[in-house]
Amino acid sequence: MSAQGTHTFLLEIGCEEIPDRMLETARQDLAAALQEALISQRLLPAEVEAQVESFATPRRLAVRVAGVRSRQPQETLVITGPPVTTAFDGEGKPTRAAQGFAASQDVAVSDLFRQAGAKGEVVAVRRTRRGLPAAEVLAGLVPGLVLGLTFPKSMSWGEGGIQFVRPIRWLVALLDDVVVPLTIAGVTADRLTMSRRGSGVGIISLPGAMDYEEMLAGGEVMADPEVRREMMKGIHAAAARAGGEIVADESLLETVLNMVEYPGCLEGSFPDEFLDLPVEVLTTTLRHHQHCFTVAGKDGRLLARFVAVVNAPEDPDGAIRAGYERVIAGRLADARFFYREDRRQPLASRLEMLERTRFHADLGSYADKARRMQILVGRLADLAGVAGEVGKRAVQAAGLSKCDLATQMENEFPELQGVVGGLYAREEGVPAEVWRAVYDHYSPEGLDDALPRDREGILVSLADRLDNLVGLMGVGIVPKGSRDPFALRRAALGVVRLLAEGPLHLPVAAALGAARQAYGDAPVPWKSAENELLDQVTRFLEGRVRHLFEQGHEKHRYDSIAAVLAAGWDDLADTAARLRALSALRGQSDFEALAAASKRIRNILSKACETGVTIPAEVKTELLEDKAEKELHAAAALVAVRAAADAAAGNHEAVLAAVAALGPEVDQFFDTVMVMADREDLRLNRLALLAQVAGLYRREADFAEIVVEGTS
Amino acid sequence: MTFQDLLLALTRFWAERGCVIQMPYDLEVGAGTMNPDTFFRALGPEPWKVAYCEPSRRPVDGRYGDNPYRLYKHYQFQVLVKPGPDDIQDIYLDSLKSFGIDPARHEIRFEEDNWESPTLGAAGVGWQVLLDGMEITQFTYFQQVGGIPLTRIPVEITYGVERIAMYLAGVENVFDLPWNDTITYGEVRRRDEFEQSSYAFKTADVEFLQEMFDRHEAEARRTLAADLVIPAYEHALRCSHTFNLLDARGAVSVTERPALIGRVRRLACAMAAAWLEQRARLEFPLLPRDKAREAMAEMEARSKKGGGKAGGRKPS
Structure with missing residues (x-):
């Protein structure tokens, strides 16, 4: 027991091997759930920051909480009963309702008091509840909390009936040095935990909650992932022993960290002859398939070496190293066999095999798709103004792009689709932009990975995705909730990123139209008319545009996005630039005034329209009477000229600044000019002037969409 | 240790743990799971323990006997225990000792690998077991068979016997594997591989x-x-x-x-x-x-x- 009379609670759930991808989340979830439950059960003070430590290895999830009270503090509860009107009769005597309530609470009627309730006064009784001892609360609390954890995939075992990520095989529950009697899934808690498999230690008895890490370390288990991370720095020494340096791979590090209880770093080698394989194939085999790190020399080229992080402190007979070496050599021999076999046949000739590979039942084969992509790439190149050499090379790449689907290498390494085709095309000596376009055309896949390197690759990638979107949505495939089997959301996000972040200015509507045109008169069972389909795809894309701008690395505010989109998004590169300018301006002082003025003008104009007024297109200078309206007109004309020039130069911040600078003139106008003048010609002329200003406001973004804090 | 020794060792090990030692089914199957002694016996509340070696045919994997690893027909040593006892992983690790693998001198890893058979309406959760980086076993808790969610959960353990035997014998080509002391896997099976592949792909x-x-x-x-x-x-x-x-x-x-x-x-x-x-x-x-x-x-x-x-x- 600590000085403040509090205790330390340790919970360990011993499992069969938990999948590495789920471990970190499970560790955090368990710690958070326990802390929250202890606070809500008043075993932890809510106001003090709790001392919670959590641990995880493939075979265990554990959490330790300090500062747990011996028992729940005593609590006073007010229990309400029937309304006063039914509890007492006309003479103020208690009725049977009052007597019944008092009896049910085991108090005398005289102990009842009155209290205001939601529907009038009620009778109530005050009772004190003694707190329960911590062990008793924990025994009731923990099982539900543990079994309430959620995982991407759970399972049943043994006699069934219970779901957890993997079978629970032992439990440790200690309050300081005392076992808390609790049972989960038929397993009763004790102080006994397990060492690493193969350590020869076996069962470990824990004297107390604070002995956890040290006792486990004696059994070759490093329960704290951060300790394992530190130990895994040994991969660098291993690489140095192998004569090189680790090729950094953070995600592999995380994976391996969660696969071992005790990380041992060992280096191994494979025959030099496999270095002839493309680096992509070597890397995929070693890192993805075998979870080993690759090792590079000073010049950055891969060495015929690897570093494995194994679940053992040492390799007494060299058997582990020999096993890894053997498996890696076998896999690389396989890959080399495919690499040699595949290259006996030119890549382009595989198009014929793709005639028999179905893209989709309603949309033909992959050969059909490749032909459509060639047509579409040509059209997109025209639209982007790069029809010459770039366009020609992109069309060639589109024709080759799907050919690797018919190679053995791609079948063995599906994660290298595109890459395999690109490598084979390079071997065949096609221009660099062509093979790189094939290589890159599945990029981008997410919110922040790289776009294809060249404009050719961007065109092919766009064509691939637009063809998917228009074709698949055209035959009625629409993502719903978590169901998106053809990854259309990813395809749409890809289109948006290629256009918003890439070097090509391509009008969205025309690009979609071209994608539909590329299907020509192919016998596709279209579910909707062409313009309807294009509208549908456009709306779908708009959703991804918002997603990119909100969730991408720039993270704009939703109302800024709405404002910019309201001013059009057919040229997404331009839209993105306007949005960046707007977000940059938002912090500045005249910005809110701009938004307010914009709203005010919009309201006046829309009211005028509602009453059937036709606002003239031109302002008649001879009808400008007031000084303020003359000045506004002059300033607006000046800003219009400057804005046009700045926008053409892509300087959207300057455009916005110029528009914002109209503020004083607009304010002065509203202060001194009566828009709704009695004379109709004056009135119409003033509305025309406001419409002109509104046009300026809307050229970059519809400021009326901006939500100004503190107003509504 | 020969291929035959391995099969005998596994058979003896699981027989000693109370399994019915069955013979392979006398029809073509793609995996030991399709044997009725697994497929049906996994269902329902009755206990069951069985072990057998199942020749498993995968026509698309046929390579005319030319590929050192891939076969039209390979052998699976299959164990089904229902319900799986609490110490089933330890029993499995003991079974490795029956053919000379001491887990303390190797790295044994259980890596997530969930199994699904669309043709059997079956699915399970489990791992592939890696011995020094090499996959040697599928270890699965069945969750559903024949479209029926299971209540008493069987554990299915499937050993890839060629792979283990190649490792033990230190050979890199399955056809060089000693079947027993006098004859190789290739001598017993290679022509069969050629003919079955030819039939499946061409004839x-x-x-x-x-x-x-x-x-x-x-x-x-x-x-x-x-x-x-x-x-x-x-x-x-x-x-x-x-x-x-x-x-x-x-x-x-x-x-x-x-x-x-x-x-x-x-x-x-x-x-x-x-x-x-x-x-x-x-x-x-x-x-x-x-x-x-x-x-x-x-x-x-x-x-x-x-x-x-x-x-x-x-x-x-």
């Missing part, structure tokens, strides 16, 4: 196979209607193998594939439900009487609730 008559698929399917349904579950299931197995041959022959288009697999799955699911009903009618003879009565009452309650056949249907 098989597509129309004949398509007709066989349809006829076995019809016969399976007819036989099942006569409440002869095992003979009916055998026709379903023949459908499955016929499908695999058609697939290797390149006669199954991408769109037809799910439809054909679906036809086999519907057969398998119907068989599973019928088998479970039959066991209930026999009053679950492998259970103690009181447990049997409980199980029957439970099944009845569930079938009333579900309104369908015993055991319910595959959720789709």
Whole structure:
């Protein structure tokens, strides 16, 4: 027991091997759930920051909480009963309702008091509840909390009936040095935990909650992932022993960290002859398939070496190293066999095999798709103004792009689709932009990975995705909730990123139209008319545009996005630039005034329209009477000229600044000019002037969409 | 240690742990799971322990006996224990010692690998077991078989025996593997690999196979209607193998594939439900009487609730 009379609670759930991808989340979830439950059960003070430590290895999830009270503090509860009107009769005597309530609470009627309730006064009784001892609360609390954890995939075992990520095989529950009697899934808690498999230690008895890490370390288990991370720095020494340096791979590090209880770093080698394989194939085999790190020399080229992080402190007979070496050599021999076999046949000739590979039942084969992509790439190149050499090379790449689907290498390494085709095309000596376009055309896949390197690759990638979107949505495939089997959301996000972040200015509507045109008169069972389909795809894309701008690395505010989109998004590169300018301006002082003025003008104009007024297109200078309206007109004309020039130069911040600078003139106008003048010609002329200003406001973004804090 | 020694060691190990030692099924199967001693016995509340070596045919993996690792037919050593005992992983690790692998001197890893068989309407959760980086076993807790969610959970352990034997013998080509002290795997099986691959890829008559698929399917349904579950299931197995041959022959288009697999799955699911009903009618003879009565009452309650056949249907 600590000085403040509090205790330390340790919970360990011993499992069969938990999948590495789920471990970190499970560790955090368990710690958070326990802390929250202890606070809500008043075993932890809510106001003090709790001392919670959590641990995880493939075979265990554990959490330790300090500062747990011996028992729940005593609590006073007010229990309400029937309304006063039914509890007492006309003479103020208690009725049977009052007597019944008092009896049910085991108090005398005289102990009842009155209290205001939601529907009038009620009778109530005050009772004190003694707190329960911590062990008793924990025994009731923990099982539900543990079994309430959620995982991407759970399972049943043994006699069934219970779901957890993997079978629970032992439990440790200690309050300081005392076992808390609790049972989960038929397993009763004790102080006994397990060492690493193969350590020869076996069962470990824990004297107390604070002995956890040290006792486990004696059994070759490093329960704290951060300790394992530190130990895994040994991969660098291993690489140095192998004569090189680790090729950094953070995600592999995380994976391996969660696969071992005790990380041992060992280096191994494979025959030099496999270095002839493309680096992509070597890397995929070693890192993805075998979870080993690759090792590079000073010049950055891969060495015929690897570093494995194994679940053992040492390799007494060299058997582990020999096993890894053997498996890696076998896999690389396989890959080399495919690499040699595949290259006996030119890549382009595989198009014929793709005639028999179905893209989709309603949309033909992959050969059909490749032909459509060639047509579409040509059209997109025209639209982007790069029809010459770039366009020609992109069309060639589109024709080759799907050919690797018919190679053995791609079948063995599906994660290298595109890459395999690109490598084979390079071997065949096609221009660099062509093979790189094939290589890159599945990029981008997410919110922040790289776009294809060249404009050719961007065109092919766009064509691939637009063809998917228009074709698949055209035959009625629409993502719903978590169901998106053809990854259309990813395809749409890809289109948006290629256009918003890439070097090509391509009008969205025309690009979609071209994608539909590329299907020509192919016998596709279209579910909707062409313009309807294009509208549908456009709306779908708009959703991804918002997603990119909100969730991408720039993270704009939703109302800024709405404002910019309201001013059009057919040229997404331009839209993105306007949005960046707007977000940059938002912090500045005249910005809110701009938004307010914009709203005010919009309201006046829309009211005028509602009453059937036709606002003239031109302002008649001879009808400008007031000084303020003359000045506004002059300033607006000046800003219009400057804005046009700045926008053409892509300087959207300057455009916005110029528009914002109209503020004083607009304010002065509203202060001194009566828009709704009695004379109709004056009135119409003033509305025309406001419409002109509104046009300026809307050229970059519809400021009326901006939500100004503190107003509504 | 030879290939044969390995099979004997595993057989003895699991026999000593109370398994029925079965012989391989005498029909073509793609995996040991399809053997009725696994497929059916995984269902229902009755306990079951079985071990056998199953020759497993995967026509698309045929390589004419030219590839050092890939085979038209390989062997699986299959164990099914229902319900899996609490120490099943330890028992498994002990089984490695039976052929000379001491887990303390190697790295044994259990890496997530969930198993699913669309043709059997079956799915499980588990791992591939890696010995020094090499996959040697599939270890699976069945969750559903024949579309029926399981209540008593079997553990299926499938050893890839060629791979383990190659490792033990230190050979890099399966055909060099000593079958026993006098003859190699290649000498026993290579010609067979060549012929089966040739048949599957080149010679098989597509129309004949398509007709066989349809006829076995019809016969399976007819036989099942006569409440002869095992003979009916055998026709379903023949459908499955016929499908695999058609697939290797390149006669199954991408769109037809799910439809054909679906036809086999519907057969398998119907068989599973019928088998479970039959066991209930026999009053679950492998259970103690009181447990049997409980199980029957439970099944009845569930079938009333579900309104369908015993055991319910595959959720789709």
